[in-house]
């Protein structure tokens with residue numbers, strides 16, 4: 221079976237989920253291809269390429285903001301290749317499976333991880349065995365009388381050791397182009413930067429984050445938070461460096477890299493320093509930034525820490541976001557990371573339910589104290605499956621169209637304490653701060669380059 225994956229994004233993007241499923245499929249003797257419908261595409265080009273691929277199954281991957289376009293692309297697929305089954309998976313599908321399977325152009329929806337489900341589906345097509353009992357899948361059965369029955373299966377148990385997972389299929393995702401075009405754009409010190417992940421999942425239950433939904437989905441079905449062994453991870457890095465010698469840095473896509481046992485971290489930092497030694501980036505929670513973690517990370521080559529601040533008011537953060545960590549801890553982590561020579565990126569959101577412009581300005585104030593090297597700002601947007609979604613639904617805050625891209629106020633919730641106009645106003649103030657941050661960083665980088673020249677001279 222040949223599966224044609226289709227992703228949609230404004231930028232050229234590498235999709236971990238698709239890269240993972242492609243490896244599982246190839247390991248099982250199937251084939252995979254990918255079209256990433258980015259800004260350079262139009263529907264005609266998509267149609268041409270899709271037909272040329274001659275797929276046996278078309279698989280759309282979908283985050284919430286991508287759902288409107290994915291429906292259009294599924295329509296195109298069914299119009300031009302009516303006999304080819306269409307499956308849709310991804311974060312949006314996991315938490316709105318009924319909405320997705322109701323789409324007339326989608327035959328199968330995948331709730332949760334697709335790696336094993338898509339292999340079992342392809343095996344079933346190939347062998348002519350029934351499709352309807354495969355865990356994780358919602359499958360339409362079309363009756364001769366025009367009736368449609370939807371078979372809904374529960375997610376499977378997560379019992380496999382992550383060391384048994386094949387490594388991401390980077391060839392499928394045209395990683396060379398990703399390296400050239402994308403990876404060096406955001407963080408200047410991470411050029412030719414290769415994405416990698418040490419595992420999956422995050423143990424925290426922040427009320428706005430999709431992780432909470434995943435923890436709920438897999439409750440009682442094995443551990444959703446998983447990590448590979450250090451030797452297994454090192455093996456992947458060596459393979460990547462052999463295959464892509466132009467890689468100059470790594471970007472870990474794990475949510476809180478420090479949320480793992482002490483022994484795993486100690487083993488990792490030591491092995492990374494001895495065997496790899498390239499600069500790298502981690503996403504971490506500031507309350508896990510112990511002195512030892514920070515020192516060892518810096519010593520092993522980490523030169524950037526991304527930390528979620530999300531909101532500046534401690535009480536608000538705890539009460540509504542279920543993020544129980546103090547401003548003091550954040551301030552200490554940001555300060556110590558800089559002393560150790562690491563840059564720090566701060567991630568922030570405005571427009572939460574019950575937030576006011578004054579409360580949002582607390583986020584700005586905290587950031588002024590943190591003095592980050594990079595400042596990222598998003599507008600809060602509801603994701604089905606999280607506690608804050610349910611709260612917004614109860615309060616009638618969900619806008620008619622919530623599929624915007626998080627970078628603009630357009631997808632903001634409708635609430636009296638903070639209107640879209642308020643968000644625009646606060647956004648402008650944050651934007652001025654972001655420009656300050658960029659200027660200060662540029663000045664620091666020039667000073668450090670000058671120091672390097674002086675030392676050489």
Ligand code: B12
Nearest residue numbers: 235236237279281283284309310330333334429430473626
């Ligand atoms: C790493 C990460 C990123 C990376 C890139 C991810 C990527 N493109 O692969 C970066 C940092 C670049 C990123 C960017 C963004 N991200 Co992000 N990201 C994550 C994170 C932390 C892990 C994702 C991951 O790698 N998971 C592991 C892989 C293996 O799982 P997966 O991608 O979900 O795929 C599996 C299943 O979903 C399913 N599946 C997926 N597609 C398909 C297709 C078919 C046919 C089938 C059968 C199954 C299937 O099977 C896959 C394999 O098991 C998640 C949180 C989380 N725990 O998921 C947020 C998350 C996915 N991101 C999110 C968001 C919102 C974004 C941004 C829009 C943020 C922004 N403001 O710009 C952008 C969008 C970029 C884009 N176009 O992809 C949200 C999505 C919520 C939602 N409901 O849509 C999440 C859940 C975080 C959150 N805020 O709650 N992200």
